[in-house]
Amino acid sequence: MNAGNLKKSLNNYFDDYDDIGVTVYAVLKNQDSSDPVKLDIEADALGGLKELFMDSLRDTLLDKDELSILNLSSSDERVDAVYVYDLELPVELTSLEKVITQDNLPLLNLNDESLSSIKSLLIEIGNNVGQLVLYKTMASINIYGRSSFFLKKSQSRLEKLNDEFLRVSAGFQMLRIDDSLLVIDLATLEKSFGFxxxxxxxxxxxxxxxxxxxxxxxxxxxxxxxxxxxxxxxxxxxxxxxxxxxxxxxxxxxxxxxxxxxxxxxxxxxxxxxxxxxxxxxxxxxxxxxxxxxNYLTSELTSYHYTSVAKDSVDNEETNDSSSTDSNQTDE
Known part of the structure; x- marks a missing residue:
């Protein structure tokens, strides 16, 4: 996959914006299985989540003028790169595939489980033609339990909020699209999943x-x-x-x-x-x-010596329309 192919695929979802839906799943902490569970969310809230994450896709990927797509196994240190996961897949990340391939995933029973048990969210966006899945970690600061004291505005007064609630922000760490798993936030991957x-x-x-x-x-x-x-x-x-x-x-x-x-x-x-x-x-x-x-190169034109960590093969120029950001250091 290259930047052009990725943007073309994403544009298909924006072109069909009114006909695509969103379903949200959760991966739970301290469970033996990586099977996700479905969250029962009201229609109005789902519409807001679709807008939130479609905007996030646009800001993070689609509107980037310079975007490099690299295999994770051969990643370098260029900025704003997206990595195609091409290594052994940790068990937890198989949950993204299960969201795509399984239609009968169970609902999260909120009578039995606290919202604090949610480790990450899987946001599936699409229709019967195609789907993409976003992987979003849920930090504990975004999960508010009954032990805290919150007030909410109700008309002209404040009322106590008794139930647990989630704060869902824009942003995501991974994207599953067109049979590829793309890593947006490499630091999160390195710290998690037994990577x-x-x-x-x-x-x-x-x-x-x-x-x-x-x-x-x-x-x-x-x-x-x-x-x-x-x-x-x-x-x-x-x-x-x-x-x-x-x-x-x-x-x-x-x-x-x-x-x-x-x-x-x-x-x-x-x-x-x-x-x-x-x-x-x-x-x-x-x-x-x-x-x-x-990484140690000599210019054929000037005979200057360079250290170049990020480089794209000339042979791949026609198949990779992304712009590389080379990190060059002159040695003489």
Whole structure:
């Protein structure tokens, strides 16, 4: 999926605005199953929720002039990127699929369950032609229980509000559309759903690829990095899309590059035979991962050297109409 395809799909929902409906489901805390439950909401309130989240879709995605769509496994550090989830799916996130595929999900019984048991909302928007689902976490500050004291305006006076209530704001963290799961808020994903465990397993594949390439004298130090989600994500990217490993660049060529490229020269050390890289500092580990992602570039026009974390292949220009925001640093 690219930005053009995403916006085209979203526009279809706006074109059919009057004919689409909204249904809201909840994922509950402390339950064995990830099965969502349906919320029974009055028609007027559903209309307001549809307007709220359609506006949110427009502001978050549709009206963005520059929007990059990247695979989560090969994500970089560009701003305002949307990530296509292409890794092992945590159990809780299967709830988005269940909303699409199952019509007989049970109603939430408010006599048995408190609103405080709601962990997240799933907002399904669409009709019998197509549906999208938004995933929205519910922070505890948005759930008000009977233990608090609230007053509401009633004509010219204030009355006590006795029941629990939810505050539903605009915004969402994930979007399921056209059989793709898109991550809007990467930070929420990294903190939830056992995502770190998924990343750790993928990162281990990246380390295996590095070990197979015989590039590093002491690859065991990379295993220590897996516990840090920041590094685990980078090693996952290496496993999925390292241009250096995919191209099978010989270790001798890589070592020579490290000795001559201005950003790397003198900052990465080697073994006694100088045929493998020695990772003995945090800086060298960071530089090595960037090296595997081919982030050190030389302009064919000016011969200037750059560090570029965000880059789009020229081969993909016609299929990806999003604009990339490159993070470039001149080294000389």
């Amino acid at each position: 770190h465990d998924v990343i750790k397993r993928e990162a281990a594949s990246g380390i295996s690829a590095i070990e197979s390439a015989s590039l590093v004298e002491n690859p065991d130090v990379l295993h220590e990095l897996i516990e840090d989600v920041k590094y685990a994500r980078k090693l996952t990217k290496v496993a999925k899309s390292s241009p250096v490993i995919k191209a099978g660049i010989p270790s001798t060529t890589i070592v020579d590059f490290c000795k001559t490229f201005p950003r790397l020269a003198g900052r990465i050390r080697f073994n006694e035979n100088e045929d493998k890289i020695l990772l003995d500092t945090k800086v060298s580990k960071d530089l090595f991962i960037n090296l595997l992602m081919d």
